[in-house]
Amino acid sequence: MSETNPTAGLVVVGNEILSGRTADANMSYLGQALGALGIRLVEARVVADEEASIVEAVNALRARCTYVFTTGGIGPTHDDITSACVAAAVGRPMERNKEAERRLLAFYPPEKVNEARMKMADMPVGAELIDNPVSVAPGFRVENVYVLPGVPRIMQAMFELLRHRLKGGAPLRSKTVVCYCGEGEIATALGAIQKDHPGVDIGSYPFMRMGTPGTSIVFRSTDEAAIASATSALLEETRSRGFETDEQMLA
Template structure:
């Protein structure tokens, strides 16, 4: 694992969600949102999220593409005890290394399972690519692992969140991303779109987006501003608020 450090340029990240159950709609992905919020708070830019099936070729291709492009790749899913949990093998293939049973992982699992309970299926959760460091978690003894810039975590949200608590302090962090949310109410987006674009162009370093939401009162719009620079964010926020006052009926 890398040591925690503050870099000049913000670290970037991608999330790779692995699992047929996500693509089929049977299971809802809540992990991407959690990871995105976590990374924003420590100043890591989440730039991309992908979902792939439990298919080794698909996992390897996506992983190699993402790890070459971003500072970190976080994967979730596919590290359990069943036959379709193939993430460890796919990661090993992506890095060209053997996947082996890790004695430290076996020791962790032995804290939870008896010798009889630690059957071949459960021992699958101790298999990691050679050279990987274990990612422990307080919710479950079954570890994830970290190899180069790829961090492999469980798909079960409470376990994944515990793993994020383990790796978070070791990531290259930066200034947190600050957010301002402004209610635009019933003012149509088409009414303020050009003015909002001008504000965005005038405030470099501030990301500005408009997002409709639906309620019993009809469509209501929110304008969300994001920046690492508090002063720039404040100036842009003031400009947006002034624009909405000017356009209010």
């Protein structure tokens, strides 16, 4: 993707991801959804439910990226510390957000209201709410940091509601060519094609299917003409060497 496209960083908060108990599903969703907006996800960090780790990751990525997203750690329990850590990272005090409080009080029957649940309305001063159409408790944005929950179906529903607020870049195109040869057979040619097409990210992913080696070559760029040129160069190489190929237009 172009160097001028906006960038994003992701902080996945959760001991359960690091222990392997739960496989993260938010990274690939956000990578794709941001890419479709022309925003390049440049780094993701998975950190434990510990203040120092969360603050450090948020600060490292918000200094480097146009947008930072966090997932996880915004529920009612003792291990939900993301909101307070984001407040610490941006140097703002926490407060009970009046509108978030109103929504929670409207949602829970009076006998279900308790301090642990109301803690979900505590946010950094100046936070802008992100609507939660599934379970009401809102996320928030403060500066360039977007704080989302970890449960994938809730996170995704909330991202759909906030995506129009993000300023995207030129849309990212990608094209995949499958070559039926080992990646070592075309590595030298691919290196030369990459050198000739600096505006295209060329990725090479080997596979083995039914005992036959193959390589998926993925071309990604905002410049369709450059993708077409790089693809032609690859197909010329594979044709001249008798390797079969298969083209897929994915996005």
